[in-house]
Amino acid sequence: MILRVKDTTVATGGPxxxxxxxxxxxxxxxxxxxxxxxxxxxxxETIVVDIAATELIVPEGWIGLNREVTEILKVKTGDKVGxxxxxxxxSIDYIKKKLDGHVLIKKEFEQIVWDIVHNKLSEAEITYxxxxxxxxxxxxxETVMLTKAMVSQGDKLKLDKYPIxxxxxIGGVAGNRTTMIIVPIVGAAGLTIPKTSSRSITSxxxxxxxxxxxxxxxxxxQRMTEVVKRVGCCIVWGGSLNLAPADDKIIKxxxxxxxxxxxxxxxxxxxxxxxxxxxxxxxxxxxxKGAKIKHLKSAQILKHHFExxxxxxxxxxxxxxxxxxxxxxxxxxxxxxxRDVLWILKNDERGPLDLKxxxxxxxxxxxxxGGKARRYKGYQMAKxxxxxxxxxxxxxxxxxxxxxxxxxxxxxxxxKFHFTIKSKVKGKVTSINNEAVTKVxxxxxxxxxxxxxxxxxxxxxDHVARRDKLVTVYAKxxxxxxxxxDLCKEIELMTIS
Amino acid sequence: MILRVKDTTVATGGPxxxxxxxxxxxxxxxxxxxxxxxxxxxxxETIVVDIAATELIVPEGWIGLNREVTEILKVKTGDKVGxxxxxxxxSIDYIKKKLDGHVLIKKEFEQIVWDIVHNKLSEAEITYxxxxxxxxxxxxxETVMLTKAMVSQGDKLKLDKYPIxxxxxIGGVAGNRTTMIIVPIVGAAGLTIPKTSSRSITSxxxxxxxxxxxxxxxxxxQRMTEVVKRVGCCIVWGGSLNLAPADDKIIKxxxxxxxxxxxxxxxxxxxxxxxxxxxxxxxxxxxxKGAKIKHLKSAQILKHHFExxxxxxxxxxxxxxxxxxxxxxxxxxxxxxxRDVLWILKNDERGPLDLKxxxxxxxxxxxxxGGKARRYKGYQMAKxxxxxxxxxxxxxxxxxxxxxxxxxxxxxxxxKFHFTIKSKVKGKVTSINNEAVTKVxxxxxxxxxxxxxxxxxxxxxDHVARRDKLVTVYAKxxxxxxxxxDLCKEIELMTIS
Numbered sequence: 001m002i003l004r005v006k007d008t009t010v011a012t013g014g015p016x017x018x019x020x021x022x023x024x025x026x027x028x029x030x031x032x033x034x035x036x037x038x039x040x041x042x043x044x045e046t047i048v049v050d051i052a053a054t055e056l057i058v059p060e061g062w063i064g065l066n067r068e069v070t071e072i073l074k075v076k077t078g079d080k081v082g083x084x085x086x087x088x089x090x091s092i093d094y095i096k097k098k099l100d101g102h103v104l105i106k107k108e109f110e111q112i113v114w115d116i117v118h119n120k121l122s123e124a125e126i127t128y129x130x131x132x133x134x135x136x137x138x139x140x141x142e143t144v145m146l147t148k149a150m151v152s153q154g155d156k157l158k159l160d161k162y163p164i165x166x167x168x169x170i171g172g173v174a175g176n177r178t179t180m181i182i183v184p185i186v187g188a189a190g191l192t193i194p195k196t197s198s199r200s201i202t203s204x205x206x207x208x209x210x211x212x213x214x215x216x217x218x219x220x221x222q223r224m225t226e227v228v229k230r231v232g233c234c235i236v237w238g239g240s241l242n243l244a245p246a247d248d249k250i251i252k253x254x255x256x257x258x259x260x261x262x263x264x265x266x267x268x269x270x271x272x273x274x275x276x277x278x279x280x281x282x283x284x285x286x287x288x289k290g291a292k293i294k295h296l297k298s299a300q301i302l303k304h305h306f307e308x309x310x311x312x313x314x315x316x317x318x319x320x321x322x323x324x325x326x327x328x329x330x331x332x333x334x335x336x337x338x339r340d341v342l343w344i345l346k347n348d349e350r351g352p353l354d355l356k357x358x359x360x361x362x363x364x365x366x367x368x369x370g371g372k373a374r375r376y377k378g379y380q381m382a383k384x385x386x387x388x389x390x391x392x393x394x395x396x397x398x399x400x401x402x403x404x405x406x407x408x409x410x411x412x413x414x415x416k417f418h419f420t421i422k423s424k425v426k427g428k429v430t431s432i433n434n435e436a437v438t439k440v441x442x443x444x445x446x447x448x449x450x451x452x453x454x455x456x457x458x459x460x461x462d463h464v465a466r467r468d469k470l471v472t473v474y475a476k477x478x479x480x481x482x483x484x485x486d487l488c489k490e491i492e493l494m495t496i497s
Numbered sequence: 498m499i500l501r502v503k504d505t506t507v508a509t510g511g512p513x514x515x516x517x518x519x520x521x522x523x524x525x526x527x528x529x530x531x532x533x534x535x536x537x538x539x540x541x542e543t544i545v546v547d548i549a550a551t552e553l554i555v556p557e558g559w560i561g562l563n564r565e566v567t568e569i570l571k572v573k574t575g576d577k578v579g580x581x582x583x584x585x586x587x588s589i590d591y592i593k594k595k596l597d598g599h600v601l602i603k604k605e606f607e608q609i610v611w612d613i614v615h616n617k618l619s620e621a622e623i624t625y626x627x628x629x630x631x632x633x634x635x636x637x638x639e640t641v642m643l644t645k646a647m648v649s650q651g652d653k654l655k656l657d658k659y660p661i662x663x664x665x666x667i668g669g670v671a672g673n674r675t676t677m678i679i680v681p682i683v684g685a686a687g688l689t690i691p692k693t694s695s696r697s698i699t700s701x702x703x704x705x706x707x708x709x710x711x712x713x714x715x716x717x718x719q720r721m722t723e724v725v726k727r728v729g730c731c732i733v734w735g736g737s738l739n740l741a742p743a744d745d746k747i748i749k750x751x752x753x754x755x756x757x758x759x760x761x762x763x764x765x766x767x768x769x770x771x772x773x774x775x776x777x778x779x780x781x782x783x784x785x786k787g788a789k790i791k792h793l794k795s796a797q798i799l800k801h802h803f804e805x806x807x808x809x810x811x812x813x814x815x816x817x818x819x820x821x822x823x824x825x826x827x828x829x830x831x832x833x834x835x836r837d838v839l840w841i842l843k844n845d846e847r848g849p850l851d852l853k854x855x856x857x858x859x860x861x862x863x864x865x866x867g868g869k870a871r872r873y874k875g876y877q878m879a880k881x882x883x884x885x886x887x888x889x890x891x892x893x894x895x896x897x898x899x900x901x902x903x904x905x906x907x908x909x910x911x912x913k914f915h916f917t918i919k920s921k922v923k924g925k926v927t928s929i930n931n932e933a934v935t936k937v938x939x940x941x942x943x944x945x946x947x948x949x950x951x952x953x954x955x956x957x958x959d960h961v962a963r964r965d966k967l968v969t970v971y972a973k974x975x976x977x978x979x980x981x982x983d984l985c986k987e988i989e990l991m992t993i994s
Contacts, residue, residue: 010505010516010561011554019507026945031698033753057508057564064507067554088753096754099632124750127621131628135596201528253621256530256585257593448523 001028003063005079011067014249015122016047019064020083025051028085033122035089038063039082040073046086048122068119091115092125098132106145113149116246127253130261138263140305144312146263150244150271155221157194157243157276159228163316165193165370166278167362168269170285170302171203172292174437175329175456178284179207180235180341181359182366184394185385187233191370194228194276196238204441204453205334208237213338213412213450216403227401234398243275244268260292262302266309273315280316280369282362286324290434293324318365322358326432326460329355333446333453335412336474342409345392354459360386415451415474417481421488423464427496432460436491444484445476452476458494470494498525500560502576508564511746512619513544516561517580522548525582530619532586535560536579537570543583545619565616588612589622595629603642610646613743624750627758635760637802641809643760647768652718652739654691654773656725660813662690662867663775664859665766667782667799668700669789671934672826672953675781676704677732677838678856679863681891682882684730688867691725691773693735701938701950702831705734710835710909710947713900724898731895740772741765757789759799763806770812777813777866779859783821787931790821815862819855823929823957826852830943830950832909833971839906842889851956857883912948912971914978918985920961924993929957933988941981942973949973955991967991 003024018038020030030036034049047069052058063081065073075081094108104112112129115121121129138146165186167179179197186193197207197217208217217237219227224241227234239248247268254260273281283306286292287299303319310317330352331340344351344359363385364378373381385391399407406412437454445452457469464470471493475481500521515535517527527533531546544566549555560578562570572578591605601609609626612618618626635643662683664676676694683690694704694714705714714734716724721738724731736745744765751757770778780803783789784796800816807814827849828837841848841856860883861875870878882888896904903909934951942949954966961967968990972978 008505008507009554010507011549011551029939031752032749052508054508057506092754096756099628099754099756101632122620122753124620124624125753127624128628128754128756131596131625132632135598135629135632252529255528256619256622257589257596257625259593259596259625442526448526 001083002080003083004061005070005075005077005081006058006062006064007070007077008064008066014119014252016045016069016072016119017050017066018047018069019050019052019058021055021058021060021062022051022053023060025049028083033124035086037084037086038065038069038073039084040075040079043073045069045072046120089115089120091121095125095129095132098136099128101136103139104142104145109142109145109149110152113146113153113246116249117153123253126249130250130253130259130264133264134259134261137261140308140312143263143267143309147267147271147274147309147313150246150267151274153246154244154275155242157221157225159192159194159225159277161192163191163279163370164277165191165280165366166195166273166276167282167284167366168273170283170292172290172434173286173324174204174327174332174434174441175337175355176286176327177207177210177329177337177341177355178359178362180211181344181356181386181391182363183233183235184345184391184398185363185382186366186370187231187398188385188390188394189367189372189381190232191366191372192228193233194224195233195235196241196243196272196276197235198238200447202438204332204438204446205337206447207235208239209334209447209450210337210341211235213334214406215399216405219402231397231401233394234402236402238272244271247271262305266305270309270313274313278315280366281310282366282369283317283319284362285319285321287321288323288325291324296321316369318369320362320365327434327437327456328358330456331453332437332441332456333444333474334450335414336453336455339409339412339414342407345386345395346409347387347389348409413451415449415476417475417478418472419481419485420472421470421493423466423468423470423496425496426466427464429458429460429462429464429494430497431495432456433491433493436493439491440473440484440487440493443480443487444473445480449476452480464496498580499577500558500580502567502572502574502578503555503559503561504567504574505561505563511616511749513542513566513569513616514547514563515544515566516547516549516555518552518555518557518559519548519550520557522546525580530621532583534581534583535562535566535570536581537572537576540570542566542569543617586612586617588618592622592626592629595633596625598633600636601639601642606639606642606646607649610643610650610743613746614650620750623746627747627750627756627761630761631756631758634758637805637809640760640764640806644764644768644771644806644810647741647743647764648771650743651741651772654718654722656689656691656722656774658689660688660776660867661774662688662777662863663692663770663773664779664781664863665770667780667789669787669931670783670821671701671824671829671931671938672834672852673783673824674704674707674826674834674838674852675856675859677708678841678853678883678888679860680730680732681842681888681895682860682879683863683867684728684895685882685887685891686864686869686878687729688863688869689725690730691721692730692732693738693740693769693773694732695735697944699935701829701935701943702834703944704732705736706831706944706947707834707838708732709734710831711903712896713902716899728894728898730891731899733899735769741768744768759802763802767806767810771810775812777863778807779863779866780814780816781859782816782818784818785820785822788821793818813866815866817859817862824931824934824953825855827953828950829934829938829953830941830971831947832911833950833952836906836909836911839904842883842892843906844884844886845906910948912946912973914972914975915969916978916982917969918967918990920963920965920967920993922993923963924961926955926957926959926961926991927994928992929953930988930990933990936988937970937981937984937990940977940984941970942977946973949977961993
């Protein structure tokens with residue numbers, strides 16, 4: 001059948017879709033989500049069918065193609081294309097198999113991941129895969145196969161080095177910018193650590209957002225390689241690299257229900273690490289109210305599964321369960337966090353002690369794993385590197401290599417729209433509400449506005465006098481400041497008793 | 498935030514969707530599948546957000562709205578609308594709960610069904626619901642709640658009668674047009690039977706397609722009510738009525754993986770019957786190779802669940818498991834099946850005996866259930882009604898009331914493009930391949946072309962001489978005849994040995 005192209009000008013960012021009129025669909029006995037092959041000269045592409053019931057959308061004799069398809073086939077509105085029936089991707093059968101509770105084999109995972117990466121599956125089909133992995137769970141062997149398949153269907157950082165260090169934090173705790181202190185320490189010790197970080201999705205800042213205050217983080221894989229070869233380390237945004245791209249599409253369908261199948265979470269984290277060829281990974285699981293992992297039991301199960309998987313993949317993993325009950329550091333939001341980090345690296349007394357201690361402890365573990373320090377001696381070595389100023393020197397090298405913006409903490413612009421909450425009582429801080437802190441910082445404008453966020457003057461356990469400063473909120477503009485103020489009347493950031 | 502409307506001219510037939518530019522999304526901290534309320538004057542509607550990464554699709558300051566949304570809000574390209582954040586539908590939490598393996602309560606099913614009917618859920622979200630019902634299954638009590646929720650969110654046929662008879666066949670067997678013989682028999686006996694039927698999705702004809710050869714089947718609920726009040730019965734297409742509309746949207750996301758959760762299947766069938774207020778339902782489960790239900794064990798489990806559910810809903814159900822190993826009747830395809838039906842109703846000797854016997858047996862059961870015949874006397878009564886000509890008279894009344902097309906079997910046009918397959922050997926028919934029969938009939942043009950299909954000259958168990966006619970294929974046109982011929986060389990319709 002020959003149809004004329006109508007460019008819908010819509011890009012789904014996902015499945016390749018063609019919309020045909022009901023009358024043409026009947027001629028070919030097509031149904032929604034069937035597959036057809038669209039042919040234009042020597043170009044051809046198999047796409048998912050949707051059906052238009054009225055002339056208005058797609059008239060008889062025409063086929064509506066989304067942007068992804070018109071770009072692949074290099075066609076425009078009015079062009080003629082050939083249509084032939086195609087069979088559904090093989091992975092549909094494998095997804096059904098998993099949904100029925102069976103165990104999948106290597107080539108089945110590879111096919112599913114390939115089809116996801118190449119936009120061959122509709123959103124509903126990917127959703128069935130995620131739902132199946134969630135309710136029927138994957139065995140450790142299956143998680144290994146899924147992880148490897150995700151890595152193989154993406155780009156890889158190639159470095160001729162051993163060991164290659166890495167770290168990851170499961171997240172959910174505001175502040176907690178340990179990466180930006182650990183990487184320069186570990187790098188200064190001579191270890192290779194090509195760190196990729198994410199941007200914030202629901203938090204006030206991701207490490208990539210905070211690092212972006214100081215340096216360019218959008219590097220190509222080639223430039224990242226050059227930086228790591230020269231400096232030994234980097235802190236870049238993982239999203240601009242094509243590492244394990246299936247993962248991003250899986251995360252997209254997980255969001256509506258906030259589903260996080262444990263096996264998917266593990267495969268997601270490890271696949272990103274394997275894509276940069278990491279051999280030694282330190283995993284930080286903050287645990288507590290407000291963190292992603294709320295109970296020690298769940299943290300321990302997750303730790304166990306990570307360790308099992310690492311063994312099967314032949315990589316070294318250390319998992320530490322840390323306190324996730326309150327924010328780490330004083331600043332929350334890109335600029336305020338970046339300032340904390342530089343103060344610590346410069347041994348300025350304004351640097352928050354909790355963030356410094358946590359970073360030293362984690363960096364120490366990495367120094368031990370990488371063979372630079374003997375067991376139980378890592379912390380001391382990390383402290384010595386930090387306090388000698390070598391870590392700050394390394395950070396300046398990183399900033400310079402990636403594309404410098406700022407390297408002095410007191411040059412970082414913080415918003416002038418601010419207000420401070422003071423204590424009405426005398427007492428002791430008994431808790432800080434992680435979720436409330438996140439919400440206020442985001443309403444104030446973080447992370448889209450780098451200079452917005454909040455500053456915690458007190459931490460859990462601190463003594464408080466009447467009229468002591470508790471929190472200062474920095475907003476993007478006057479309007480956002482008002483919203484943040486209103487919000488602070490409704491929710492309690494700190495409990496004092 | 499105020500945005501200008503861009504009418505995407507795309508109708509999804511499902512969720513209400515608005516596409517905003519990434520830059521606007523960041524301002525409101527919006528993510529794909531978040532909800533926003535779009536306000537235009539006094540009209541407002543909550544819709545699902547998708548995000549465009551480039552200017553090309555939706556520029557900053559604009560919002561792309563699909564056809565469903567522009568129609569509800571009565572807006573056109575260039576209009577200004579207000580955007581405010583809205584929370585996700587409650588049903589998202591309930592779907593998550595089901596996915597986690599918990600039992601849902603009445604109001605949770607009601608909310609889910611309401612949101613599905615009102616296009617409040619994205620395809621991925623409905624898919625999670627179906628996947629959850631599939632892998633975690635529903636209890637009988639849950640199936641009852643889901644069924645009732647589906648009925649309450651749709652239109653209902655209101656008749657002041659008791660009993661109201663109904664029948665349903667699980668399907669998968671070609672031919673098998675018992676409804677068009679049973680309804681006139683049961684109607685002639687004075688029982689009320691307001692039958693709604695479906696069109697073919699993957700078969701050569703649905704009952705609605707075959708009935709459409711003889712009469713109009715697209716009736717409004719009001720006209721259907723008038724017909725049933727006057728004639729006592731009808732045979733109409735259920736798709737033009739708004740009965741349990743959630744079901745159609747659920748079936749749409751089930752198709753890609755051919756998922757048929759048993760609880761969904763039961764809820765789907767029973768909800769359509771309760772929407773026409775049926776009190777006595779006869780359920781036919783054809784069982785055998787090529788039918789939807791392949792094994793006797795599965796048929797028995799399904800029978801048991803139907804009976805349990807009926808008890809809980811206070812309706813009378815009889816379930817019969819019939820032979821589904823071969824097609825029923827001789828004609829396959831709308832016109833050929835309609836001719837078989839009228840031959841039987843007119844007691845013409847050309848009427849296929851297997852279809853007649855099966856119909857009499859099922860009609861007899863309904864006569865017993867409805868109190869017209871004593872136990873074991875139904876078949877005799879049905880036979881007497883059919884052979885006396887009263888069933889044919891009733892059928893003529895139905896055809897006349899719905900909008901007459903044809904009432905004489907020999908006036909039905911059958912395609913002139915045909916070829917006949919003859920036996921190359923002497924022997925006995927040992928099997929007929931249901932799936933192959935369906936495929937050949939559809940390639941020949943059925944059901945879009947009413948006059949296409951095939952005619953079986955022999956059934957399983959019949960003796961065959963060399964050069965005896967086995968099957969005649971009728972195609973829409975010469976080209977389709979050629980395709981059908983080619984297909985018949987590849988697949989075997991009948992096995993003779």
